[in-house]
Amino acid sequence: MSRKRRHNALGRAERSAQNGSRAREAILEAVRRAGAPFAPLPSIVGATDMGTGEALTARFMASAQAASATVRIVEAGGVEAAVREAFPGAASVASASPAWGFEQADPAAEASALARLDVLVCPGAFGVAENGAVWLAESGMGSRVAPFLAQHLVLALDHSAIVPDMHAACDRLETFGEGYGAFVAGPSKTADIEQTLVIGAHGPRSLTVLLT
């Protein structure tokens, strides 16, 4: 872009900021004037009783498997061995967590390098029994894009950190202080060609959850 065009574009951006504040007032005023009658905010009821302990773990495992994830129960301290066993041919295995002996994922790594990463191992914060999702906070990812670029993703999850449903899961977001996080339920997938399930759409080609 030429300097002059960039300058004009910046000028336009300023003008549009002024238009923006007019638009803001106009939209808020129109919404107020719309006069939708007050409807009370309901309190959330309906948390699911899925038992505790083993029942909850079993439910989580079934849900994650239904979402095409592989789930294994490993001894505490058995994560490295389980990863090496699951991916014997992997040239590169990295993790953002110092808890394990993997190569440290570099937060400033070039995206093209991350895209070549065979396996990324992340600590999951908690799991959700009703759908097999694992909440992954930014701090456990290395960089935000890493869990999406790596060819295979492994999430290690403490079996005592499983909540029954999304009500309990989202309650935890009330106090979530990081900039980004994601529920991950299975490997990336698509059914956009004749509704045929294809695993490994844009993101990881497989998801393994290791329950410790």
Next chain:
Amino acid sequence: MHDPTHDLMDDGARLAAADRSARVRHADRAARFVADAGQTDWHDAVLWRIRGKRDAAAGRVEGWERLRALASEIKEHTLSRLDEYLAAFEEAATANGAQVHWAADADAHNRIVRDLLRARGVRRVVKSKSMLTEECGLNPYLEARGFKVVDTDLGERIVQLREEPPSHLVAPAIHVRKEEIAALFHEKLGTPADADDPRLLAAAMREDLRARFLAADAAITGVNFAVASTGALVLVTNEGNADLGAHLAPAHIACMGIEKLIPKPEHLGVFLRLLARSATGQPLSVYTSYFRRPAPGRELHVVLVDNGRSRRLAQPDFRAALKCIRCGACLNTCPVYRRSGGHSYGATPSGPIGAILAPGMDMKRYASLPFASSLCGSCSDVCPVKIDIHAQLHRWRQVAAREGYVSWPKRWGMRVAGWIVRSPRRYRLAGRLVRGWLRHAPRRLRYGPWNAWGRQRELPRAPDRSFGEWYAAERGKK
């Protein structure tokens, strides 16, 4: 400064506007779709299978109906205090380091996005699925201004390469057969000529799009939910494309309608339990991403778009449509959508929800859509936020009739029918005449051009007498 490309673009915009002002005749477009009976049956079956998956998933959730009621009430509450939630969201998002922009209409939205891109010297844009940007016509707008825009959802990319709009809210290329995709990818991506294995096709697109993700200067995404109390944006995908785009590009521009707000994270749980189950039968989509702050050194922009939403909020008959969470369940269940295809609606979104949204945007163009329904009510039954879709379809028909968008034969037909049924005597007489006519008039007359119903069907045999006559005769026997 005179920009010579500007006049050209305006021509393009004028042409596009002329095309947009043409009336959509759903029945004519549907006729083109059903001309291929094999395609129609296949389309019908594929969508019905998704409906089946939705039923199975809903059935496994204890208290599904209570959950629907909760979702509906949360949306109604938020809409009733939308100005406060918008202001709260803006404050929280700004405090998080995001920049919030306001757009009164589609034009303003497109200009804001264009200015953001230009000011950053952006050339290559990756997009993830956003019904709002479809509504605003953002892609053609940006392409006419020299930006290279690539849709990254597989289905969305397929329809982009075919140069057509998405036909379904959740599965944009549901109308396309894999043989057609094979031919398309052979031409565009160089896959082998007759390779139609979905895995191979998806893998080819994965390779192609990975390179584009890595090279993008900016990412544009939609928004599934925006949380007012935390200023966070929630994006849901199965493919991971929204995250790849948003995390790799230096700038992330998220475009959302003002109705996407929810009060707090705890409310998110209700909608996430409903959304994927209603859409595809999954208990949760693969990725549910919670964007709270931009990554260090990156930019996060949120464009809040009205584009007719505040006007709809002022219409008691139609405001409930703003509760929509774009799951597509009403499309999958609709007997008309399943057999006429998304493109027959000429609108995005299509299907029952499109048929109640589009007339509010442009009655002249979309007056035929509320009639693309049997009013069976299945759409309302499956809607996770309990929108009274079929009742709104019926009310939009009344608006269309009042405003003169109904053809004169139908208008007069209804008038005459109304006059007849107002009087029992006239009703009985008309019944006798019609029964006689059906039995004795020559076929050529009975199946004339006015008999649309009889085009593909045989009329039932007219009974000898009316129920009233039969009842009177039978009771007389006793």
